Amino acid sequence: xxxxxxxxxxxxxxxxxxxxxxxxxxxxxxxxxxxxxxxxxxxxxxxxxxxxxxxxxxxxxxxxxxxxxxxxxxxxxxxxxxxxxxxxxxxxxxxxxxxxxxxxxxxxxxxxxxxxxxxxxxxxxxxxxxxxxxxxxxxxxxxxxxxxxxxxxxxxxxxxxxxxxxxxxxxxxxxxxxxxxxxxxxxxxxxxxxxxxxxxxxxxxxxxxxxxxxxxxxxxxxxxxxxxxxxxxxxxxxxxxxxxxxxxxxxxxxxxxxxxxx
Amino acid sequence: xxxxxxxxxxxxxxxxxxxxxxxxxxxxxxxxxxxxxxxxxxxxxxxxxxxxxxxxxxxxxxxxxxxxxxxxxxxxxxxxxxxxxxxxxxxxxxxxxxxxxxxxxxxxxxxxxxxxxxxxxxxxxxxxxxxxxxxxxxxxxxxxxxxxxxxxxxxxxxxxxxxxxxxxxxxxxxxxxxxxxxxxxxxxxxxxxxxxxxxxxxxxxxxxxxxxxxxxxxxxxxxxxxxxxxxxxxxxxxxxxxxxxxxxxxxxxxxxxxxxxx
Amino acid sequence: xxxxxxxxxxxxxxxxxxxxxxxxxxxxxxxxxxxxxxxxxxxxxxxxxxxxxxxxxxxxxxxxxxxxxxxxxxxxxxxxxxxxxxxxxxxxxxxxxxxxxxxxxxxxxxxxxxxxxxxxxxxxxxxxxxxxxxxxxxxxxxxxxxxxxxxxxxxxxxxxxxxxxxxxxxxxxxxxxxxxxxxxxxxxxxxxxxxxxxxxxxxxxxxxxxxxxxxxxxxxxxxxxxxxxxxxxxxxxxxxxxxxxxxxxxxxxxxxxxxxxx
Numbered sequence: 150x151x152x153x154x155x156x157x158x159x160x161x162x163x164x165x166x167x168x169x170x171x172x173x174x175x176x177x178x179x180x181x182x183x184x185x186x187x188x189x190x191x192x193x194x195x196x197x198x199x200x201x202x203x204x205x206x207x208x209x210x211x212x213x214x215x216x217x218x219x220x221x222x223x224x225x226x227x228x229x230x231x232x233x234x235x236x237x238x239x240x241x242x243x244x245x246x247x248x249x250x251x252x253x254x255x256x257x258x259x260x261x262x263x264x265x266x267x268x269x270x271x272x273x274x275x276x277x278x279x280x281x282x283x284x285x286x287x288x289x290x291x292x293x294x295x296x297x298x299x300x301x302x303x304x305x306x307x308x309x310x311x312x313x314x315x316x317x318x319x320x321x322x323x324x325x326x327x328x329x330x331x332x333x334x335x336x337x338x339x340x341x342x343x344x345x346x347x348x349x350x351x352x353x354x355x356x357x358x359x360x361x362x363x364x365x366x367x368x369x370x371x372x373x374x375x376x377x378x379x380x381x382x383x384x385x386x387x388x389x390x391x392x393x394x395x396x397x398x399x400x401x402x403x404x405x406x407x408x409x410x411x
Numbered sequence: 412x413x414x415x416x417x418x419x420x421x422x423x424x425x426x427x428x429x430x431x432x433x434x435x436x437x438x439x440x441x442x443x444x445x446x447x448x449x450x451x452x453x454x455x456x457x458x459x460x461x462x463x464x465x466x467x468x469x470x471x472x473x474x475x476x477x478x479x480x481x482x483x484x485x486x487x488x489x490x491x492x493x494x495x496x497x498x499x500x501x502x503x504x505x506x507x508x509x510x511x512x513x514x515x516x517x518x519x520x521x522x523x524x525x526x527x528x529x530x531x532x533x534x535x536x537x538x539x540x541x542x543x544x545x546x547x548x549x550x551x552x553x554x555x556x557x558x559x560x561x562x563x564x565x566x567x568x569x570x571x572x573x574x575x576x577x578x579x580x581x582x583x584x585x586x587x588x589x590x591x592x593x594x595x596x597x598x599x600x601x602x603x604x605x606x607x608x609x610x611x612x613x614x615x616x617x618x619x620x621x622x623x624x625x626x627x628x629x630x631x632x633x634x635x636x637x638x639x640x641x642x643x644x645x646x647x648x649x650x651x652x653x654x655x656x657x658x659x660x661x662x663x664x665x666x667x668x669x670x671x672x673x
Numbered sequence: 674x675x676x677x678x679x680x681x682x683x684x685x686x687x688x689x690x691x692x693x694x695x696x697x698x699x700x701x702x703x704x705x706x707x708x709x710x711x712x713x714x715x716x717x718x719x720x721x722x723x724x725x726x727x728x729x730x731x732x733x734x735x736x737x738x739x740x741x742x743x744x745x746x747x748x749x750x751x752x753x754x755x756x757x758x759x760x761x762x763x764x765x766x767x768x769x770x771x772x773x774x775x776x777x778x779x780x781x782x783x784x785x786x787x788x789x790x791x792x793x794x795x796x797x798x799x800x801x802x803x804x805x806x807x808x809x810x811x812x813x814x815x816x817x818x819x820x821x822x823x824x825x826x827x828x829x830x831x832x833x834x835x836x837x838x839x840x841x842x843x844x845x846x847x848x849x850x851x852x853x854x855x856x857x858x859x860x861x862x863x864x865x866x867x868x869x870x871x872x873x874x875x876x877x878x879x880x881x882x883x884x885x886x887x888x889x890x891x892x893x894x895x896x897x898x899x900x901x902x903x904x905x906x907x908x909x910x911x912x913x914x915x916x917x918x919x920x921x922x923x924x925x926x927x928x929x930x931x932x933x934x935x
Contacts, residue, residue, distance in 0.1 A: 183626040
């Protein structure tokens with residue numbers, strides 16, 4: 150699609166050093182999918198381990214495919230019908246050979262954000278959705294993500310025009326993902342038999358994998374100071390509350406702080 | 412070996428930005444070894460898990476050592492006896508201090524390709540070769556890879572002279588690895604008791620590891636669009652054929668597409 | 674803290690290309706924590722798997738927090754009381770906005786070295802320290818590391834002034850970590866029941882994780898030739914000694930060579 154090129158060039162100009170950095174960053178962001186998969190599959194019961202891992206694969210397959218088909222266009226399209234609510238254009242993204250490297254580096258970077266936003270929700274739905282239903286969700290969450298993300302980052306977006314700046318995805322990825330996650334958690338209700346034995350959290354099926362997942366996510370973000378403070382608070386508070394160190398509490402404090410700092 | 416330096420400089424010139432990128436890319440390609448190891452060891456039966464993981468370690472140890480000893484020389488050597496069939500020179504590669512960074516960045520990049528080509532074959536031999544025999548294979552596969560790879564990428568290569576371009580290893584790594592893999596699979600025949608219970612694939616020993624391995628490989632390549640389409644076709648076809656989603660089928664469609672796009 | 678900025682600028686000047694490379698390298702070094710965690714938790718008995726993984730998390734949380742609080746200042750501080758034994762200044766590191774990117778890239782790079790030095794010791798203490806005691810150790814090891822590391826790398830350091838060069842952490846990380854590790858191993862004595870069945874090493878609880886950990890560490894260093902030779906010697910010697918290939922021996926030869934080459 151020839152007009153893909155001109156669309157891309159309306160983004161901030163990107164040189165080849167930037168493209169290299171964007172590709173490296175995209176690799177790093179993509180490893181977050183491994184991290185999320187291990188963390189979530191380690192935290193659920195053994196019998197759902199494979200199920201949740203495959204959900205994270207579907208996030209990329211279907212979330213990525215739809216991002217290419219219409220997500221990028223809704224978020225960054227600059228065709229004639231573009232308005233301050235959503236972009237129109239650059240559907241089924243393509244680029245001329247001379248711009249290809251930069252266009253695709255930009256595309257893959259934003260794609261990795263979009264699939265991450267979907268992955269956030271999968272944790273909140275863990276063990277309570279069928280795989281088929283999740284596939285359908287995955288197809289549509291691209292719309293739920295891309296339109297508000299365009300408000301923030303697209304040149305057409307009304308939040309951008311009002312001067313909003315979100316350079317790490319605080320609102321665009323985490324607030325949005327968090328609200329979707331909360332909505333789905335409320336709709337799905339607690340898992341069956343969750344409170345049969347009181348309020349205590351269920352034991353993790355595979356704590357080693359959960360910790361490896363947390364490490365992987367941790368490595369992928371260099372905003373380290375927040376996580377140190379978060380982890381420290383987690384260490385202290387889990388010990389004060391329970392007289393012992395709970396793996397889940399500590400992991401969650403580290404990751405909560407990482408999200409907070411974006 | 413002083414003449415190592417001059418050999419290197421016959422390659423395309425590489426500046427320090429390129430060297431940085433090559434080193435980053437080599438790190439990424441090296442993580443593919445972790446990915447292959449997890450994928451293969453997760454896909455075989457539990458009792459062969461450690462065996463196949465160690466095979467992948469041997470690919471790097473012996474494959475890498477022989478690449479340094481004679482592989483690089485056969486592929487890129489430009490000594491007096493070089494001909495259009497194979498390079499001669501730069502054996503036991505060394506470089507003068509002033510060229511060291513660039514020479515070794517180039518070397519490690521090509522080494523990671525060479526060991527990947529060997530690793531492809533290890534999957535096809537899984538559970539049917541003794542560890543000792545595999546070590547011997549690993550020593551010699553460097554020759555099997557480096558000579559044809561030199562045809563494509565060495566300045567002496569007859570395919571290069573005919574204008575062949577293969578910038579992602581389509582022929583040099585995947586076609587070559589695939590043919591070696593097929594040859595070994597035919598020579599080794601199916602594993603014992605493979606078809607005792609009909610044609611259905613044997614269950615994976617550790618599907619979580621297999622999926623983590625697939626994610627790692629996926630992250631390492633940024634040619635993402637093909638994998639999305641491949642994964643999508645896999646999702647649909649495994650469901651249509653089996654009325655359920657088979658982990659192995661989906662993984663294989665994603666990876667097949669990634670190979671296809673090189 | 675305003676004077677943080679001026680401190681940073683006494684380091685070698687760093688441009689934005691360097692900052693990109695330093696951040697990439699820091700990501701890579703951080704993945705070593707995942708590698709160490711998997712290697713150590715895979716090598717101990719099953720019941721201590723989670724314990725040792727959490728120790729590695731504490732290395733980053735407490736080691737990182739104290740590095741920010743006083744470690745960096747002891748190592749690189751250039752305040753008025755700085756002497757050839759230790760730096761003073763830049764405590765609770767901060768930077769002016771105009772220098773932020775470079776200052777924090779430098780900081781996170783050195784932080785990853787400091788936490789790695791602590792992690793080296795955790796392996797030597799495996800299965801013989803309580804989690805609480807380890808947390809206290811982790812807080813203080815920052816001092817044990819940062820003062821001697823300042824001798825080598827700080828502009829005030831007496832070893833630096835004498836012309837010592839250690840560009841990969843040979844003395845600063847590995848010699849120091851090794852001596853701390855040896856000291857703690859001697860203080861803690863062998864684990865209970867270690868020699869009940871003779872001198873043979875205890876079986877690994879999870880060899881797959883140990884190997885994945887070794888791969889991760891391997892990928893993180895590009896000084897590959899040494900590891901090939903090390904692995905080769907390991908392969909041969911474990912076979913000659915035991916008439917079989919021992920996973921632990923081979924892993925240790927690879928990693929030993931990687932340490933040796935720094």
